[in-house]
Amino acid sequence: MSGLRVSGLRAEYGAARVLHGVDLEVGEAEIAVLTGPNGAGKTTLLRALSGLVRARGTVTLDGVRLLGRRPEEIARLGVWHVTQEGGTFAPLTVRENLRVGARSGRHFAADLEWLFGYFPVLQAHLSQPAGTLSGGEQRLLAIGRALLARPRLLLLDEPLRGLAPRAEGVLFQAIHAINRHEGTMMIIVEHHVATALRIAHRSYVVESGKIADLRTRWRW
Amino acid sequence: MKRLIMALVLLLSGCRPGEEVLAGACAGQIGTGVTATSVKVGGIYPLSGPASAYAAVAQGVRAYFAHVNDSGGVAGRRIEFLVRDDAYQPARAVEEARRLVLHDRVFALFQTLGTPSTAAVREYAHAHRVPQVFVATGATRWGTDATRPWTIGFQPSYVAEARVYAHFLAQTRPEARVAVLYQNDDFGHDLLDGFRRAIDGTSVRIVATRSYEVTDPSVQGQVANLAASGADVLLDVSTPKFAAQALAVDAAMPGWNPLHILNGVAAAPSMLKAVGHARVQGVVTAGFQKDPGAPESADDPAVGTYLAAVRRYVPEADPAGQQVVYGWTAAQAFVKVLEGMRCPSREALRAAMRDLRKVELDMLLPGITVSTGPGDAFPIESLQMARFEGSRWVPVGGVVDTRAEFGPVRADPDQGG
Amino acid sequence: MFFQQLAEGLGAGAGYAALALALVLAYRFTGIVNFAQGELALLATYVAWQLVDSGLPYWAALPVTVAVAFTAGMLTERVLIRRVESAPGPISPVVATIGLYVLVNALAALVWSSALRAFPSPFPDAPAGLAALAAAGLAGLVLGALALVVRHTGLGLVMRAVAADPRTARLSGIRVGQVAALGWGAASAVGALSGVLLAPSLFLEPAMMTGVLVYAFAAAVLGGFDSAPGAVAGGLIVGVTETLCGTYLAFVGADLKIAVPLVLIVAVLLLRPRGLFGTAPVERA
Numbered sequence: 001m002s003g004l005r006v007s008g009l010r011a012e013y014g015a016a017r018v019l020h021g022v023d024l025e026v027g028e029a030e031i032a033v034l035t036g037p038n039g040a041g042k043t044t045l046l047r048a049l050s051g052l053v054r055a056r057g058t059v060t061l062d063g064v065r066l067l068g069r070r071p072e073e074i075a076r077l078g079v080w081h082v083t084q085e086g087g088t089f090a091p092l093t094v095r096e097n098l099r100v101g102a103r104s105g106r107h108f109a110a111d112l113e114w115l116f117g118y119f120p121v122l123q124a125h126l127s128q129p130a131g132t133l134s135g136g137e138q139r140l141l142a143i144g145r146a147l148l149a150r151p152r153l154l155l156l157d158e159p160l161r162g163l164a165p166r167a168e169g170v171l172f173q174a175i176h177a178i179n180r181h182e183g184t185m186m187i188i189v190e191h192h193v194a195t196a197l198r199i200a201h202r203s204y205v206v207e208s209g210k211i212a213d214l215r216t217r218w219r220w
Numbered sequence: 221m222k223r224l225i226m227a228l229v230l231l232l233s234g235c236r237p238g239e240e241v242l243a244g245a246c247a248g249q250i251g252t253g254v255t256a257t258s259v260k261v262g263g264i265y266p267l268s269g270p271a272s273a274y275a276a277v278a279q280g281v282r283a284y285f286a287h288v289n290d291s292g293g294v295a296g297r298r299i300e301f302l303v304r305d306d307a308y309q310p311a312r313a314v315e316e317a318r319r320l321v322l323h324d325r326v327f328a329l330f331q332t333l334g335t336p337s338t339a340a341v342r343e344y345a346h347a348h349r350v351p352q353v354f355v356a357t358g359a360t361r362w363g364t365d366a367t368r369p370w371t372i373g374f375q376p377s378y379v380a381e382a383r384v385y386a387h388f389l390a391q392t393r394p395e396a397r398v399a400v401l402y403q404n405d406d407f408g409h410d411l412l413d414g415f416r417r418a419i420d421g422t423s424v425r426i427v428a429t430r431s432y433e434v435t436d437p438s439v440q441g442q443v444a445n446l447a448a449s450g451a452d453v454l455l456d457v458s459t460p461k462f463a464a465q466a467l468a469v470d471a472a473m474p475g476w477n478p479l480h481i482l483n484g485v486a487a488a489p490s491m492l493k494a495v496g497h498a499r500v501q502g503v504v505t506a507g508f509q510k511d512p513g514a515p516e517s518a519d520d521p522a523v524g525t526y527l528a529a530v531r532r533y534v535p536e537a538d539p540a541g542q543q544v545v546y547g548w549t550a551a552q553a554f555v556k557v558l559e560g561m562r563c564p565s566r567e568a569l570r571a572a573m574r575d576l577r578k579v580e581l582d583m584l585l586p587g588i589t590v591s592t593g594p595g596d597a598f599p600i601e602s603l604q605m606a607r608f609e610g611s612r613w614v615p616v617g618g619v620v621d622t623r624a625e626f627g628p629v630r631a632d633p634d635q636g637g
Numbered sequence: 638m639f640f641q642q643l644a645e646g647l648g649a650g651a652g653y654a655a656l657a658l659a660l661v662l663a664y665r666f667t668g669i670v671n672f673a674q675g676e677l678a679l680l681a682t683y684v685a686w687q688l689v690d691s692g693l694p695y696w697a698a699l700p701v702t703v704a705v706a707f708t709a710g711m712l713t714e715r716v717l718i719r720r721v722e723s724a725p726g727p728i729s730p731v732v733a734t735i736g737l738y739v740l741v742n743a744l745a746a747l748v749w750s751s752a753l754r755a756f757p758s759p760f761p762d763a764p765a766g767l768a769a770l771a772a773a774g775l776a777g778l779v780l781g782a783l784a785l786v787v788r789h790t791g792l793g794l795v796m797r798a799v800a801a802d803p804r805t806a807r808l809s810g811i812r813v814g815q816v817a818a819l820g821w822g823a824a825s826a827v828g829a830l831s832g833v834l835l836a837p838s839l840f841l842e843p844a845m846m847t848g849v850l851v852y853a854f855a856a857a858v859l860g861g862f863d864s865a866p867g868a869v870a871g872g873l874i875v876g877v878t879e880t881l882c883g884t885y886l887a888f889v890g891a892d893l894k895i896a897v898p899l900v901l902i903v904a905v906l907l908l909r910p911r912g913l914f915g916t917a918p919v920e921r922a
Contacts, residue, residue, distance in 0.1 A: 072806075072807045072811055075808055075810035076810045083804075086802060087808075088802075088805070089798050089801040089802050090801060092794070100806075101809030269746075270751055272750070273752060435848050436848050437849045438649065438839050440645055441881070444638075444645070444880075461753055472765040488753075490752045490753055494753045494755040494840055495755065
């Protein structure tokens with residue numbers, strides 16, 4: 001029963017129905033990519049999974065139901081959602097940001113070292129308030145926080161947006177490494193399809209609030 | 221034909237439907253609220269809210285009326301006294317007045333407490349021609365405003381009080397340099413202006429004034445500023461909370477030792493206790509009522525009657541409280557007015573309350589009487605100074621009749637008489 | 638004389654600063670301005686008075702009072718604020734806290750009556766100016782300890798995270814509701830400190846904190862409403878300005894006394910809209 005199973009997911013914003021019955025699956029240690037036009041409901045789908053938006057249907061992670069729980073409870077069940085806008089605490093230092101939500105203190109120093117291997121820029125600004133970093137650096141910080149948390153399921157909403165090309169590569173190396181070593185499941189919403197598909201096991205196309213297409217599974 | 225004329229007369233006299241109009245010798249007058257065996261009056265007091273400490277006045281009134289009722293009443297009529305709560309809010313006071321007059325059909329409003337509520341009810345009483353008798357506030361305008369004859373005050377006005385302070389200084393410290401702390405509202409201005417006018421022509425000088433708002437948390441800065449003026453007298457025109465602060469700040473300044481004149485509104489025993497008796501020795505104030513706890517009261521039969529009645533009829537009251545004494549005194553004055561009415565009507569009550577000739581009341585200080593007449597709408601205008609020694613107020617000097625000393629109170633155009 | 642007045646101003650300022658900090662803390666954790674903060678502080682002060690009156694020594698009553706205030710603050714958040722937080726628009730929470738203001742004030746008057754009461758000073762034998770300074774110092778110690786906890790402990794980190802971005806905190810697994818309750822508990826405890834510091838000179842009665850709340854708002858706005866150190870600085874500035882201007886500027890009578898800190902606030906906000914220490918809103922280009 002492991003993995004994420006979503007069946008008949010429906011969600012509204014006020015009166016407007018945005019998700020019309022989404023079915024998808026992410027298997028153990030798999031990375032799924034969501035693509036599709038703007039406004040198709042990809043972001044809403046992630047929000048429904050992390051509890052930011054109320055939704056109906058069935059969602060289970062390793063057999064545990066997720067729908068109806070508060071976001072913090074879902075996060076504690078192992079789901080980590082990096083949104084498009086935020087993911088960092090501006091007044092806290094980079095180090096403090098990385099500390100919040102990271103797995104237990106014993107591993108922290110080693111985990112930091114590992115992370116700096118991929119994102120040295122974070123080490124350079126360790127004592128600075130996160131709000132003073134550039135947009136791209138803050139994105140790396142947000143994802144760095146997610147990686148340090150070692151979640152069961154990682155939801156990334158357009159992680160590459162606004163990043164310099166070199167950073168793109170490094171980011172995906174880090175994501176791929178976590179997936180290989182920890183077996184972290186992932187759902188990545190991304191417009192840079194080519195890059196994303198290089199590490200994906202499945203890809204879903206979302207259109208008008210429904211899954212329009214499921215590409216064949218790849219095995220790595 | 222006679223009936224038609226009668227009806228026209230009644231119509232022209234402005235009687236309202238539902239009021240009881242008298243016939244015979246008192247024809248045309250309104251006698252609502254009076255029967256052969258009873259007279260019904262209503263009082264509006266701050267039973268709850270910030271001024272609820274003054275609700276004790278109603279206790280004194282109830283005690284006196286019960287005492288009179290048990291002795292046969294007034295000319296055979298029992299006094300029925302209804303007490304309502306306005307929480308010191310003028311809008312509620314008017315609402316209660318309306319209920320008392322229209323629903324409970326009282327004969328008169330005895331009393332209202334506090335200047336704002338009294339002012340609001342005064343308009344209603346005037347419009348409906350209902351006597352508003354012996355209101356429990358010292359504002360001068362109740363006595364100077366000739367356009368509102370249905371309302372009359374009772375206690376010495378703030379101007380009378382100010383005059384007594386001026387007189388005291390002129391006698392004991394003729395060259396006094398006075399610093400004044402005052403509340404920036406009608407009460408504060410009333411007393412301060414009265415004081416200013418009263419020292420005119422003497423060598424007493426005001427060297428500094430500082431005001432405060434009721435919304436200010438503290439008057440520390442103001443008192444410190446007054447201290448810097450080097451005055452040797454501090455006239456404190458404040459309400460109990462701020463008076464307590466002023467006394468504490470004054471006591472905490474070893475370099476400044478003025479004569480601290482505490483106004484009557486603030487001189488509450490609980491306030492003095494909160495500051496600590498040790499820190500208020502030598503403070504002076506002016507009063508007009510007996511202190512039931514004073515040594516000289518021990519042999520006073522009037523005080524004995526008062527104490528017995530309070531213990532019997534309002535056991536929850538504190539008989540030593542000046543508010544209770546005040547209620548008793550005002551109630552006694554009211555009974556005397558009832559006895560003096562020519563007819564059992566509101567018009568006659570109004571006339572009687574304005575025609576009191578040196579009436580003596582049991583709990584007034586010896587030498588103080590109640591007088592009203594044409595040109596005199598201030599029932600009590602005399603006070604006596606007292607100094608705080610040990611744990612009580614000790615009388616100083618004699619009774620000062622401010623009308624005799626200073627003449628009648630003239631309306632101050634700024635006060636809105 | 639000047640130094641004594643300065644000391645008095647700092648003493649009063651410490652009281653205003655504590656209440657301003659309480660306002661800011663409650664705001665940081667729930668986004669709600671608690672109009673009842675002063676009355677909650679009043680209630681705590683009455684509790685302290687009752688404890689001392691029943692025989693408990695002052696320095697034992699103080700921590701008990703703070704603990705009671707902390708619990709009351711947490712309960713308020715749990716029971717009342719949690720319910721109205723999610724209501725649409727900014728009006729419901731405002732109405733709720735104003736209702737709480739009225740309720741708590743009436744409760745205090747009901748239980749303890751409106752009679753004036755003396756409240757013991759922490760340093761009864763010291764001369765006035767020194768006592769004020771010592772009280773300000775005491776407040777500084779307590780607030781400093783609080784700042785240490787917030788800056789250097791795991792709990793403090795979590796609280797700062799929630800205050801900075803509640804949504805991201807939720808997504809990080811932080812139980813924001815519990816932290817908000819803790820934040821209101823801390824706010825209430827700091828407010829209690831304000832009441833206890835000011836009561837000796839203001840005298841305890843149901844209207845004691847009304848004027849203080851106005852000054853605390855002024856101080857919080859001056860410091861930038863989301864800045865804790867700003868609130869403290871604002872409180873000290875308001876306290877000193879109020880006392881010194883009332884004392885020294887002859888043309889500033891009591892009529893204008895409240896105007897001076899307010900003019901100061903307007904001037905600061907014109908030059909620096911986020912207040913002296915507040916965070917500028919981050920705008921996406």
